Amino acid sequence: MNTPSKRTQISITVNGKTYSRDVEARRTLADFLREDLGLTGTHIGCEHGACGACTVTVDGMLARSCLTLASQMDGCEIRTVEGLSGPNGLHPIQAAFKEHHALQCGYCTPGFLVTAAAMLEETQDPTEGQVRDWLSGNICRCTGYQFIVDAVLSAAETMRSETEERDAS
Amino acid sequence: MGQFGKRQVRAEDDRLITGRGCYIDDITLPNMAHIVVVRSQAAHARITVDTSDARALDGVIAVFTAEDLPEAARILPDCHPNPALTNPRGPSVLANGLVRYVGEPIAAIVAENRYIAEDAAELVQVDYETEAAVIDLEKALTKQSARVHEDLPSNLAALINIATGNADSAFAKAHCVVKERLEIQRGAGQAMETRGVVAHWNRFEDRMVVWNVSQVPYVHRTAIANALGLPERQVQVQNPDVGGGFGYKGLTYTEDILVPVVARQLDRPVKWIEDRREHLIASYHERTQIHELEMATTEDGTILGIRGRFYHDTGAYTPWGPVVPLLTAVNIPGPYRVPNYAVQCDIVYTNTTPVAPVRGAGRPQACYVTERLLDRVGKELGIDPAALRKRNLITAEEYPYDVGFISRDGTRRTYDSGNVPALLDRALEILDYDNTLADCAKLRTEGRYRGIGIACCVEDTGLGPFEEVGMSIEADGSVTVRMGTPSQGQGQKTSFAQVAADILGVPFDKVKVLTGNTDLVRYSIGTFASRAGVVTGSAVSIAANQLKERACAIGAVLLQTSPEELDLKDGKVVLKADETRSIDLAQIVHTSLGESGNPLPLPDFGPGMSTTASFSPPTNTFATGCHAALVEVDPATCKVEILRYIAVEDFGNLINPLIVDGQVIGGVSLGVGNTFFEKAVYDSEGQILTGTFMDYLVATSMDVPRVEIDHLSTPSPLNPLGMKGAGQGGTIPVPAVISSAVENALEPFGVHLCAVPFSESDLFQNLRNDDSKSTRKSA
Numbered sequence: 034m035n036t037p038s039k040r041t042q043i044s045i046t047v048n049g050k051t052y053s054r055d056v057e058a059r060r061t062l063a064d065f066l067r068e069d070l071g072l073t074g075t076h077i078g079c080e081h082g083a084c085g086a087c088t089v090t091v092d093g094m095l096a097r098s099c100l101t102l103a104s105q106m107d108g109c110e111i112r113t114v115e116g117l118s119g120p121n122g123l124h125p126i127q128a129a130f131k132e133h134h135a136l137q138c139g140y141c142t143p144g145f146l147v148t149a150a151a152m153l154e155e156t157q158d159p160t161e162g163q164v165r166d167w168l169s170g171n172i173c174r175c176t177g178y179q180f181i182v183d184a185v186l187s188a189a190e191t192m193r194s195e196t197e198e199r200d201a202s
Numbered sequence: 203m204g205q206f207g208k209r210q211v212r213a214e215d216d217r218l219i220t221g222r223g224c225y226i227d228d229i230t231l232p233n234m235a236h237i238v239v240v241r242s243q244a245a246h247a248r249i250t251v252d253t254s255d256a257r258a259l260d261g262v263i264a265v266f267t268a269e270d271l272p273e274a275a276r277i278l279p280d281c282h283p284n285p286a287l288t289n290p291r292g293p294s295v296l297a298n299g300l301v302r303y304v305g306e307p308i309a310a311i312v313a314e315n316r317y318i319a320e321d322a323a324e325l326v327q328v329d330y331e332t333e334a335a336v337i338d339l340e341k342a343l344t345k346q347s348a349r350v351h352e353d354l355p356s357n358l359a360a361l362i363n364i365a366t367g368n369a370d371s372a373f374a375k376a377h378c379v380v381k382e383r384l385e386i387q388r389g390a391g392q393a394m395e396t397r398g399v400v401a402h403w404n405r406f407e408d409r410m411v412v413w414n415v416s417q418v419p420y421v422h423r424t425a426i427a428n429a430l431g432l433p434e435r436q437v438q439v440q441n442p443d444v445g446g447g448f449g450y451k452g453l454t455y456t457e458d459i460l461v462p463v464v465a466r467q468l469d470r471p472v473k474w475i476e477d478r479r480e481h482l483i484a485s486y487h488e489r490t491q492i493h494e495l496e497m498a499t500t501e502d503g504t505i506l507g508i509r510g511r512f513y514h515d516t517g518a519y520t521p522w523g524p525v526v527p528l529l530t531a532v533n534i535p536g537p538y539r540v541p542n543y544a545v546q547c548d549i550v551y552t553n554t555t556p557v558a559p560v561r562g563a564g565r566p567q568a569c570y571v572t573e574r575l576l577d578r579v580g581k582e583l584g585i586d587p588a589a590l591r592k593r594n595l596i597t598a599e600e601y602p603y604d605v606g607f608i609s610r611d612g613t614r615r616t617y618d619s620g621n622v623p624a625l626l627d628r629a630l631e632i633l634d635y636d637n638t639l640a641d642c643a644k645l646r647t648e649g650r651y652r653g654i655g656i657a658c659c660v661e662d663t664g665l666g667p668f669e670e671v672g673m674s675i676e677a678d679g680s681v682t683v684r685m686g687t688p689s690q691g692q693g694q695k696t697s698f699a700q701v702a703a704d705i706l707g708v709p710f711d712k713v714k715v716l717t718g719n720t721d722l723v724r725y726s727i728g729t730f731a732s733r734a735g736v737v738t739g740s741a742v743s744i745a746a747n748q749l750k751e752r753a754c755a756i757g758a759v760l761l762q763t764s765p766e767e768l769d770l771k772d773g774k775v776v777l778k779a780d781e782t783r784s785i786d787l788a789q790i791v792h793t794s795l796g797e798s799g800n801p802l803p804l805p806d807f808g809p810g811m812s813t814t815a816s817f818s819p820p821t822n823t824f825a826t827g828c829h830a831a832l833v834e835v836d837p838a839t840c841k842v843e844i845l846r847y848i849a850v851e852d853f854g855n856l857i858n859p860l861i862v863d864g865q866v867i868g869g870v871s872l873g874v875g876n877t878f879f880e881k882a883v884y885d886s887e888g889q890i891l892t893g894t895f896m897d898y899l900v901a902t903s904m905d906v907p908r909v910e911i912d913h914l915s916t917p918s919p920l921n922p923l924g925m926k927g928a929g930q931g932g933t934i935p936v937p938a939v940i941s942s943a944v945e946n947a948l949e950p951f952g953v954h955l956c957a958v959p960f961s962e963s964d965l966f967q968n969l970r971n972d973d974s975k976s977t978r979k980s981a
């Protein structure tokens with residue numbers, strides 16, 4: 034039999050909080066987040082990197098937590114859907130998802146939110162085509178994407194006007 | 203008033219957008235064990251199973267095979283017994299000596315965690331003594347074919363005949379007869395959340411508590427009670443948040459029985475979560491049919507009749523009776539006048555994953571074949587496709603319209619209301635049909651190939667027998683609605699709160715809708731067949747009206763007036779003539795409950811403001827729709843671009859158009875997948891080749907066009923709110939519409955589309971084939 038019990042010690046920062054944990058070498062980041070840290074907002078849709086439901090950011094880069102091992106994450110900073118909203122309430126992308134009915138069952142939603150939030154950090158004024166391109170690695174079976182695209186475009190606008198206001202004041 | 207018909211944002215969303223939902227895999231119980239199911243790797247084989255190595259692995263608690271299950275838990279119940287299915291065969295919970303499709307459950311490993319269970323699953327040794335596999339739907343009915351079920355004389359599960367008028371004599375008189383062989387291939391629902399079950403024995407209540415992702419928790423309650431030999435009151439089934447349903451989560455699978463049985467036997471909480479590969483190979487599929495149909499018309503294209511035969515692949519078993527092919531057979535006439543009709547359906551067993559309804563449920567196939575035949579007639583007679591459809595559509599004045607045969611629910615199939623010609627007109631108006639046609643013609647001279655497709659459909663929705671609702675006004679004047687139809691994302695907690703809020707005159711956010719727990723109401727059927735909105739929604743309105751009546755009666759005593767003078771508004775009972783005279787609903791509740799130790803102050807009304815109501819529709823109500831698309835095809839690459847997609851729907855009165863629009867667009871998205879990508883593929887041995895999302899392709903944000911939606915409403919006379927179901931209308935016409943548009947775009951090349959899905963390379967081959975005018979498969 035193989036040696037599943039091989040373990041490593043990691044220190045990992047998730048949504049601003051640092052955890053030190055001893056993990057089995059083969060444990061996925063998704064299982065680590067969901068089961069060891071209780072952050073069940075990250076969902077598992079395929080476990081083979083194709084659906085995007087498990088998307089998180091690792092040091093600011095989008096990553097599929099189902100294909101990432103927790104043991105590789107020593108010293109990394111992770112952001113999950115639970116880390117999107119701040120002390121001032123919902124992230125504009127979350128508010129826009131609600132406003133535009135961009136979710137039905139909500140299972141794919143965390144992956145879309147994390148992806149869209151990362152996109153909006155990089156691209157403040159995206160076109161519809163760019164939004165569709167960014168989201169093309171995330172599968173949603175309920176919404177047909179249209180309201181998700183609308184939500185992202187609208188969140189981009191909100192964030193631009195917030196930045197303008199901040200700059201003006 | 204004001205909530206009914208409002209684009210209200212959803213009450214469900216706050217939890218789900220912040221990662222605070224609770225789906226089945228988010229449930230963790232102390233001391234919980236984990237199950238992994240060992241599945242067949244052969245399509246048809248005798249098996250012997252050796253589990254000794256698996257049992258010996260550290261961390262493995264138990265391994266179950268068929269003989270470890272109690273007698274009553276060995277065969278899955280038939281969820282929809284139907285006498286039309288003459289040779290039904292249900293799956294075993296765990297295969298007993300014989301497997302009939304790749305993915306069929308053979309054994310269950312119970313271990314301390316999922317990782318260990320997966321390790322142990324690999325140690326189970328299954329010896330397969332393979333038998334010939336029946337894969338090809340048509341060859342399955344030949345004399346030489348192997349048989350999926352040896353005890354049956356052939357692979358025929360049933361023959362269904364649906365007829366009205368006299369098709370043969372109509373064909374004899376016809377001016378034009380077209381004939382087609384049309385193929386619809388196998389697809390699947392593939393919700394983003396796979397299936398899962400958690401079960402434990404609640405020692406305090408002395409009963410089995412089960413969480414699962416079912417659309418029919420009450421059906422499961424019965425099935426689990428039977429399997430465990432318990433009365434139903436000792437079984438509670440709950441649904442947490444569920445990540446999509448799409449029909450095929452509406453029946454009882456192996457694990458729905460297995461997990462509670464294991465939890466009972468081991469006296470430990472147990473969890474099973476399906477992975478995507480299992481979901482792709484073992485959660486039930488739909489759609490495979492081959493049609494050989496003819497349509498007869500007069501010289502001006504008026505339909506005289508449709509006749510022929512189609513073959514429906516039911517896979518290895520019939521877990522949902524004959525519902526899917528029956529729905530196809532009764533839906534082929536669609537919203538058109540078809541006075542003479544004779545169609546036979548052969549329901550055929552194959553060594554593939556069993557078939558159950560997937561969003562659309564037999565109707566996309568029906569719509570596809572009828573619309574393809576109409577396109578042939580149009581070409582043959584040189585009639586514009588829109589005009590041809592208009593000529594044959596049942597007019598508004600003809601409703602209620604007797605289709606001429608018995609429907610799926612055993613009643614005479616009668617379209618209760620509708621006006622499809624108006625839907626067609628509206629779709630053409632949005633498309634700017636005449637100008638768009640002219641544009642297409644002009645562009646064609648420049649070597650650009652655009653085409654238009656149009657299709658109309660009906661959908662039987664809102665079927666019986668009933669739904670039950672409980673409703674209370676709480677001590678603080680807020681309202682609680684309890685119901686049995688669970689949600690898989692449809693937003694019931696929002697829509698039904700809107701219905702209750704209006705009638706009870708309370709703000710939307712004062713109504714809390716509870717569902718997903720068989721303790722909430724005593725009986726329920728479930729969420730499928732576009733029925734929850736219509737049937738549960740109607741029950742909500744009845745219950746709310748009962749409470750309104752009681753509140754006004756009590757208010758009348760307190761305000762010393764008659765109930766007719768009163769109304770409910772802003773959380774109060776108000777005097778219509780002078781709204782300053784009012785009583786809070788909280789006060790009404792308080793009065794109706796009385797004081798501890800004293801007699802009820804108003805004994806005539808009984809204690810409290812709580813009620814139950816049910817609604818039983820007399821028969822289905824029929825939703826209708828007309829979709830149109832404009833596409834451009836590059837003949838060099840065969841890339842298809844959907845430039846416009848228009849959906850004009852008649853779902854009767856809409857509670858929440860925002861939610862309904864979401865249903866339409868989501869439905870179209872599945873339809874786009876059904877048209878271009880979604881295909882479960884088997885090789886000739888019955889190995890399934892589409893076991894990942896890299897092989898089984900679904901529509902992404904790059905594929906689904908923006909959908910332009912409009913609603914025209916003919917309220918249904920069959921329920922108090924005039925509603926029709928909206929869950930599947932988006933999906934049904936899409937393959938028909940896009941096929942039509944692509945064929946129209948490529949008309950100069952004589953491309954002839956007879957199968958869905960078709961990929962760009964299928965189209966490429968079709969385009970390059972010299973005898974492309976002949977009828978043949980494109981896929």
Ligand code: FES
Pocket residue numbers: 076077078079080081082083084085086087088097098099100
């Ligand atoms: S679960 Fe990670 S991509 Fe699907």
Ligand code: FES
Pocket residue numbers: 135136137138139140141142172173174175176394445446691
């Ligand atoms: S909202 Fe259900 S999968 Fe996207």
